Amino acid sequence: MENIRVVELFAGVGGFRLGLEQASSCFQTVWANQWEPSMRSQFAFECYERHFGHRPEHVCQDIVTAKGNIPPHDLLVGGFPCQDYSIAKKGARGIEGKKGVLWWEINAILRTHRPRYVLLENVDRLIKSPAWQKGRDFSIILRCFYEAGYAVEWRVINAADYGEAQRRRRTFLFAFRNDTALFRKAADLICVEGLKGAHQLLLQDGFFAPIFPLYGFERKYSEGWLDEFRYLDLKDLSAAQSCHFYTSGLMVNGRFYSVESIPLQFPYKPLCSVLETAPLAERYFLSAADIDHWRYLKGAKQEIRHRRNGSTYFFSEGSMAFPDRSDLPARTMLTSEGSVSRSTHVVADPQTQRLRTLTPIECERLNGFPDDWTAGMPERLRYFTMGNALVVPLVKAMGKRISALAEDEQRS
């Protein structure tokens, strides 16, 4: 089988690359980019190079400036930040997206290189944002893909539904160019069968269903057009389009269909399955003096709080499990994992039953990375990078699907 040349954007510590390489040796990363804007030390990039080598094609630079050096490739992958993608400006260069918004970098790369496939990952709220004009940002993304000559299938996947130890819900988006067999199949089916054809692809033989099977659908769906007949241009669409997108969906030739899907649940791994059993350093354990503060953080609250300017507001939130149940999958790990905060996991240590936070190795296991993948960087950053990373076995499954599709393509 021919190699699939991969470009990895927003590479972090290399979750996409690791998953793809575990799926097949046909994936050859020809260029990778990772740059942490807010920090002087480029810890994630250093981790990436520790695993994948110190090479000229591994670039630690703002994608805004680095994108000019991207070589031709077949598959573009990346977990990009969820920002406000609105289009407000109309300067000398015509319609422009908001400055500093990284989606526009991906869009520019798409248009320059037109890779055969694109696989992106983002938070689950991507399909809903912004709150005041639901679905506008995702509509902009779909319209950009349409204009660049792609169809898109998306799915919001909770890793725990497919056998992982973390309830991490992420939107995955797979785009395929309009000269691929997959595109022709989707376009033909929708042309002949209409939305029934789109539904069949989502349920049975599209990109995601064969690897992440569905039990069925709820009776909630949305459909419509995002092409130039509905909206003259992106600015038009950005101003007026709002839509409730559901967890499974497809856009082909500017027409979209989306439906609330019910995953066929596989037995999950409980949180206890990733816990270390060797004696751990004392710093992970909650001290007797701290327990009350942790109880407060995790507990229900109804209280008056003060803003910086001295004004007050009423704050309320419910309680959460303390400690976390280790017979269930973990909650979503955030970048603040390990710090003294409400969202940090607290577990009863399997050996001593004392309460403690998770170790960096346990966080790596929750995302399916090998133990000590992030070793060598300060501990706070090990948690941070795992809070940013994706669940590697999900990418491995997608990599297998992509290599099978590419092989079919070569044969046909």
Ligand SMILES: C[S@@+](CC[C@H](N)C(=O)[O-])C[C@H]1O[C@@H](n2cnc3c(N)ncnc32)[C@H](O)[C@@H]1O
């Ligand atoms: C959601 S994380 C992706 C994590 C990755 N998938 C992994 O498995 O580790 C997004 C990454 O984009 C990087 N990033 C943010 N702004 C960037 C920019 N302007 N240029 C390049 N990388 C950037 C961040 O440092 C972060 O590591």
